Amino acid sequence: MADHLPPEALQPWLEAAAAQLGVDPAAVPIDTILDMTGVVARSVARPAAPLTAYLLGLAVGRTSSGADDAAALVEAVNTIEGLAAGWDSSPGDL
Numbered sequence: 001m002a003d004h005l006p007p008e009a010l011q012p013w014l015e016a017a018a019a020q021l022g023v024d025p026a027a028v029p030i031d032t033i034l035d036m037t038g039v040v041a042r043s044v045a046r047p048a049a050p051l052t053a054y055l056l057g058l059a060v061g062r063t064s065s066g067a068d069d070a071a072a073l074v075e076a077v078n079t080i081e082g083l084a085a086g087w088d089s090s091p092g093d094l
Helices: 007-021 030-043 048-063 066-085
Strands: none
Touching: 007 030, 030 048, 030 066, 048 066
16 A cells, blocks of 8 residues: 555546545545645644544535535635644644
């Protein structure tokens, strides 16, 4: 299993998983998601990254539809990255 793949290497997985879930793979900005989860992993904790990605999907799914998905995603990512950047990851925080 390769842990450090370039984002474009994830395209086949994205296409296969998206097809199974009925999602347009073109609507999934790999770089944006990976960047956001990287910020969360470094600023909060590694296990917080997949949890936050899931929360991001829920938030975007609830607040957008169609053409507004990209704008909702950018807004949600900016919110999460701002929260993570100021996070005090003291042991009691998680």
